[in-house]
Amino acid sequence: MLRRSFRAMGTDIELLLDAPAGARAEAALDRAEAEFERLEQVMSRFREGSELSQLNREGRTSAASPDLVHVVELALEAREATGGLFDPTVHDAVVAAGYDRTFDDVPAEGAAAEAGSCGGGVQVDGTSIVLEAGTRLDLGGIGKGYAVDRVCELLAVAGPCLVNAGGDLAVRGGSWPVGVSAEITLELTRGAIATSGRDRRRWRRGGGEMHHLIDPSTGRPAAGELLRVTVVADTATDAEVLAKAAFLGAEIDAPRVLVTADGRTVLAGGLA
């Protein structure tokens, strides 16, 4: 089993490849790592020079890359499918909550945070993307899921593999035991897993606890009884969207593990 770990997209990336060591496997792992870097340069809101940052600054682009167009379209479809629970236009709300730089640099304490606006219009037509005035996109979660799916496809040519980007993971071939909590391990032979929760990426503003999962209806970090939701789906992109929607209270039809704030763990959607 070959394993490679590195940092990308503000999180720890782990590539597992069930193939004999050699030049072919190394080349596949190199391609996978380079693909993460390439997609981060497209979709990071923390890189001034990324395609997404440029779109957010200018409000429009007429020559978006196929990846950016595809992810924005996926995000808009997810917004419609979840009735707005998943919303790529939460950028200003996340920034208003205090998550305005890479998480490692976010101060643990700070002044009270404001609510941000969500739900702005986004038009995609061919390679053209136009944002409504005052609307900016955050593709952090869905972008990571998309990258996991892409990289998994690339890596799979070298053998059965697992790609894990800080909790969003996908597998191709083989069977992979994945730890969801100290007590629960899921064996995944096909598909993907994503976890959304407020147990990590937390900080405080004005004495209150903040996190990065914004409720688009309030423009503030979501409040609720759930601490963490893990969802299994066909792709990491779908799992990411479903996990976020489930965390915000949506009833979804997918295998999932829910952890409540008081520590209870609930298996649902056919898991036993």
Added chain:
Amino acid sequence: MTDTSHRAYAVVLALVVFFVSWAAVAAKPWVTAKPDPRLAALAQREQRLRADARLVKIVVDRRLAAYRAALGLRQAQIAQSKARAVAVTQAAPAPSVRVVNLPPLTITRSS
């Protein structure tokens, strides 16, 4: 007596004719009344507003038509997308997962 009365009537009549004539001349019926400049300005403004309203209506009608066309296109795209999603869901194998008692190779956590 009669002559005196006649003279008095004639004087009164002359006076009446004089004042009526005076009033008629003072009224200057041969001079046409000057239009009030404020009324003229109001009329101009009304005409301008009517022209603007016609233009705005044309623009709104065009935008509404463009919006309806875009809406139709978007609804068709959504329908296509939904049909594609349904087809993919029906065609793709469902994710395969079960709870096991094995040591994990990796973990998932809040991303």
